[in-house]
Amino acid sequence: MSKKTWKDHLLSSGLPLEYSVIRIFEELGIRDPGEYSYERKTSDGLSQVFSVDVHAKKVDPKRDLHIECLVECKYRHDGTKWVFMPREYGEIFMSGPSFAKLFVTMDQCCVDRELDRSVLEKFENTYPLCARGIELLPEDANPKTIEQAVQQLRYAVVAKAIDAIEWQLIPWGDTTPMHVIIPVIVTTAELWRLKVGMTVEDIRGAEEITTVADPHDVLVLLQKPDNLNERDTRERFQEAFSTQKQTELKGLFAQTRNYSFNIFMSEFATHTPSMFIVISYKRVKTAMKNLHSFFASDRLIKKREKKGKA
Numbered sequence: 419m420s421k422k423t424w425k426d427h428l429l430s431s432g433l434p435l436e437y438s439v440i441r442i443f444e445e446l447g448i449r450d451p452g453e454y455s456y457e458r459k460t461s462d463g464l465s466q467v468f469s470v471d472v473h474a475k476k477v478d479p480k481r482d483l484h485i486e487c488l489v490e491c492k493y494r495h496d497g498t499k500w501v502f503m504p505r506e507y508g509e510i511f512m513s514g515p516s517f518a519k520l521f522v523t524m525d526q527c528c529v530d531r532e533l534d535r536s537v538l539e540k541f542e543n544t545y546p547l548c549a550r551g552i553e554l555l556p557e558d559a560n561p562k563t564i565e566q567a568v569q570q571l572r573y574a575v576v577a578k579a580i581d582a583i584e585w586q587l588i589p590w591g592d593t594t595p596m597h598v599i600i601p602v603i604v605t606t607a608e609l610w611r612l613k614v615g616m617t618v619e620d621i622r623g624a625e626e627i628t629t630v631a632d633p634h635d636v637l638v639l640l641q642k643p644d645n646l647n648e649r650d651t652r653e654r655f656q657e658a659f660s661t662q663k664q665t666e667l668k669g670l671f672a673q674t675r676n677y678s679f680n681i682f683m684s685e686f687a688t689h690t691p692s693m694f695i696v697i698s699y700k701r702v703k704t705a706m707k708n709l710h711s712f713f714a715s716d717r718l719i720k721k722r723e724k725k726g727k728a
Contacts, residue, residue, distance in 0.1 A: 426495075435493040435699065436471045439604055442703045443474040443487075446710065451475075454488060456577035458654070470574045476710060482590075484582075484597045485713050487706070488574050490567045494607035497556050500564060500696070501610045501631060502548035505640050515640050517542030520693040522575055522599040526682060527586040527670045532722045533596065537715055545695070548611050549640045564603075568641055568694055571601040575691045576651050580658045587666055598713065603696045609634045635701040642692045651687035674722060 428434060443451040454473030457465050472489035507517055518535035525532045553560040582597035610631040624630045643651065659667065664679045671677055697705050712718070 429493055430495075432471070432491055432493045435491045435604070435606065438699070439472050439489060439491055439702060442706065443472070446703070446706055448474045448476055454574060454578070456574055458573050458577070458650075468570070468573060470570055473578075474706075476713075478713070481719055482593045482595045483713065483719065484595055485600070485710065486578060486597060487600045487602050487709075488571055488578060489602040489604055490570050492563060492567055492603060492605040492607070494553070494563075494605055498607040499554040499610055499627070500551050500605065500607045501554055501612065501627075502551040502637060502639065504611055504614050505547045505549045506614075507542045507547055515547065515693065517545065517547075517638065519689070520600065520638055520695060522579060522601070522691055524579055524582040524586070524597040524599070526674055527583065527667070528594045528596050528722065529670065529673050530593075530722055531596070531719050532674070533598070534718055534720045537718050538712060541712065545636055545638045546611055546634060547638050547640055551639065553607065564639075567603045568639070571603065571694060572643065572647060572691055573650075575599055575601050576654055579686070579690070580654065583667070584658070584663075587663060596719070599691075600709070601691050601694045603639075603694055604699055604702055605696065606699045609637055609696060609698055611637060635698040636705055637696045639694045639696050640692060641694065643688065643690070648687040651690075652683055655683045655686070 422430075440451050451472055451474040453469050453471060455467055455469040458468055460466050470488050471491045472487070474487040474489065476485045477483070478485075505515070507515055516535070516539055518538040521533075521535075521538060523533045523535070551564040553563045578599050579597075582595075582599070585597070586594050610627060611634055612631045616630045621630050659679070667679045667682070671679065671682055675682065695705075
């Protein structure tokens with residue numbers, strides 16, 4: 419049995435992958451991409467610092483639009499496969515997941531404008547939807563890797579959303595900053611999506627994975643918050659916003675969404691984040707270029723229709 423070399427140990431640490439992803443963002447014109455740290459209470463009620471590997475922020479000053487990617491990097495050795503169950507957009511009488519929900523849009527405080535989510539939904543056919551994944555190693559399977567990446571991003575997205583709202587509450591003048599947060603998993607593992615309709619019998623009878631699954635470079639993973647995630651998000655929102663700030667937000671929400679702070683908090687906790695983009699490392703640069711091109715569209719931001727007071 420061959421011993422691991424310094425190269426194997428260095429690659430397994432994930433450090434080279436993180437650095438490579440940072441370099442890609444720098445090449446795309448992102449200034450100072452790096453780790454994003456946040457505080458979260460543990461099960462014991464103690465505050466602890468956590469982080470995701472890369473935070474890359476692109477600002478469009480003309481539209482005061484902040485596009486923020488939170489990236490968790492997962493280095494895996496050659497031959498490792500991530501296999502996901504298939505899902506479809508707009509399932510269950512067209513009330514199912516929408517591609518636009520991948521983008522956690524913080525425009526609730528923007529009284530005069532909002533993101534036109536229909537512009538983003540036109541791209542959903544380019545990015546297949548999936549749910550629940552498993553990591554297959556040459557000699558074993560690991561059910562935890564993907565779940566760990568999702569949870570790390572989930573907590574970070576909530577922290578970043580709270581940061582965005584606090585930033586929006588600052589009196590900026592004519593325009594309130596609009597933030598869009600995108601949770602991203604970058605991996606060197608192969609990405610596979612089971613073919614629609616595959617059964618246990620089909621898989622038992624297959625000799626090669628290509629018989630039952632299709633390879634992809636980019637997938638969108640659907641994984642809604644569970645009851646513990648929801649409770650954690652509500653607690654963090656309550657802790658972050660004082661009674662005075664909640665009153666300020668209520669006034670803004672009455673103009674933009676016609677609902678209270680508690681309704682906003684409950685809806686956010688129940689549904690956000692529900693989707694994560696999973697990208698093969700070899701496609702990161704292309705995928706990020708495409709992502710930024712989505713948000714360059716002049717049609718993306720539209721004038722908001724006035725709501726009645728709550």
